[in-house]
Amino acid sequence: MASNRYTVDYLSLIGVSLSLFVVIGGNLLEGGHTDALMQRTAFLIVFGGTLGATLVQTPLKTFVHGMRRFKWVFFPPRIEREEGLQKIVDWSKIARKDGLLGLQNLADMESEQFAQKGLLLLVDGGEPEQIRKILEIEIDNIAMHEQNASRVYEAMGGYSPTIGIIGAVMGLIHVMNNLTDPAALGPGIAVAFVATIYGVGFANFFFLPMYNKLKTLADDQTLYQEMLLDGLVCIAEGENPRVIANKLEGYLI
Numbered sequence: 161m162a163s164n165r166y167t168v169d170y171l172s173l174i175g176v177s178l179s180l181f182v183v184i185g186g187n188l189l190e191g192g193h194t195d196a197l198m199q200r201t202a203f204l205i206v207f208g209g210t211l212g213a214t215l216v217q218t219p220l221k222t223f224v225h226g227m228r229r230f231k232w233v234f235f236p237p238r239i240e241r242e243e244g245l246q247k248i249v250d251w252s253k254i255a256r257k258d259g260l261l262g263l264q265n266l267a268d269m270e271s272e273q274f275a276q277k278g279l280l281l282l283v284d285g286g287e288p289e290q291i292r293k294i295l296e297i298e299i300d301n302i303a304m305h306e307q308n309a310s311r312v313y314e315a316m317g318g319y320s321p322t323i324g325i326i327g328a329v330m331g332l333i334h335v336m337n338n339l340t341d342p343a344a345l346g347p348g349i350a351v352a353f354v355a356t357i358y359g360v361g362f363a364n365f366f367f368l369p370m371y372n373k374l375k376t377l378a379d380d381q382t383l384y385q386e387m388l389l390d391g392l393v394c395i396a397e398g399e400n401p402r403v404i405a406n407k408l409e410g411y412l413i
Contacts, residue, residue: 165238172234172373179365183357202327202355206362209323214315225305226312233370236377239384245408248391251279252401260285260396274298274385278392288396295389303382310374317367324359328352387411 184194215223254262260282267279277298281291331352387408394404 166235167238199354202351205327206323206358210320213319222308226309229309239380249401249405252395288393299385306378313367313371317363320363321359324356327355
């Protein structure tokens with residue numbers, strides 16, 4: 161499970177701001193106007209079409225989870241492996257001093273659901289291999305759940321440019337139908353080109369980077385959980401706290 165503590169990802173905020181700045185700034189340097197990039201029709205076609213295609217592809221539960229993970233792009237959970245390693249060492253010291261039942265109070269106070277489940281397995285006297293199998297299933301299911309959530313944004317990044325082309329074609333069709341009306345040519349051409357910008361821009365500035373960011377965070381979470389798993393198994397096997405720390409230091413690289 162993700163940590164209940166979150167941090168601010170300033171790089172994501174800077175990245176989004178920089179992407180918008182260079183596009184709008186480049187348009188202004190070329191003598192354009194900001195209003196030229198604000199086309200409600202193009203936005204409706206591209207964003208609405210992308211959302212609709214994604215909804216067709218994605219189960220409701222996965223889509224909702226993906227939307228909830230949007231905040232992770234800018235406010236990701238804190239995953240402190242050094243802190244996790246120290247917790248494992250502390251647990252092992254308590255287990256050697258007071259026995260596995262001495263971990264009961266810590267399990268009750270533990271805020272991370274994955275760590276709490278592992279501690280309760282220790283308290284219940286689970287065998288090391290049994291604990292490993294149970295927690296490995298937990299890790300695999302959590303990882304799949306988070307990867308599916310990130311793929312919502314991958315799908316949106318894949319559909320968005322194509323929907324932008326559809327919007328461009330629709331704009332050109334409108335232009336062709338109004339060749340005898342010069343006043344209607346400009347707006348039609350604007351929608352055509354702005355729809356393409358929206359489609360490609362949404363995909364490359366937002367959706368695909370969000371997918372990769374969420375995928376990386378999910379991988380970090382999995383690695384953290386694997387460290388906890390190995391530590392809990394070591395405690396179940398009665399290993400020395402110093403030996404456990406040495407074994408798990410590789411996770412800090």
